[in-house]
Amino acid sequence: MSLISALLRGVEAKLAEVGGKRVRSIRLAVGLLSGAEPDLLESAFAVLSEGTACEGAQLMIRRPPVRVRCGACGAEVELLELSLRCPKCNGFDLELEGGDELFIEEMEVEFGEPQHPGVREDPEGQ
Numbered sequence: 570m571s572l573i574s575a576l577l578r579g580v581e582a583k584l585a586e587v588g589g590k591r592v593r594s595i596r597l598a599v600g601l602l603s604g605a606e607p608d609l610l611e612s613a614f615a616v617l618s619e620g621t622a623c624e625g626a627q628l629m630i631r632r633p634p635v636r637v638r639c640g641a642c643g644a645e646v647e648l649l650e651l652s653l654r655c656p657k658c659n660g661f662d663l664e665l666e667g668g669d670e671l672f673i674e675e676m677e678v679e680f681g682e683p684q685h686p687g688v689r690e691d692p693e694g695q
């Protein structure tokens with residue numbers, strides 16, 4: 570899966586940048602509308618990370634909620650599962666905000682010697 574290849578390249582670039590040795594864990598934000606399936610991401614990661622600095626790293630996937638504004642009743646709600654109807658008035662006049670997130674939220678890096686803190690990466694492209 571090319572998405573994971575790109576992800577691994579990004580992680581390795583970051584790892585080189587901070588002088589880390591290997592990656593312990595990666596947390597991904599995967600929006601409901603991103604088109605990426607967490608299960609598929611996990612299995613692709615397991616295969617593609619073999620032999621890289623990410624081998625054996627824990628992949629955590631977070632699904633941020635989608636914000637929805639209803640044009641009919643004005644409700645503003647956050648949905649954890651995608652729905653085409655307003656949960657308040659059952660209308661279809663919904664405006665979606667976000668949901669297409671797909672980025673590394675955080676990665677934990679192992680350095681040559683212990684006692685180094687992990688590296689945090691701030692979410693971008695919100």
Ligand SMILES: [Zn+2]
Nearest residue numbers: 639642655658
């Ligand atoms: Zn509504």
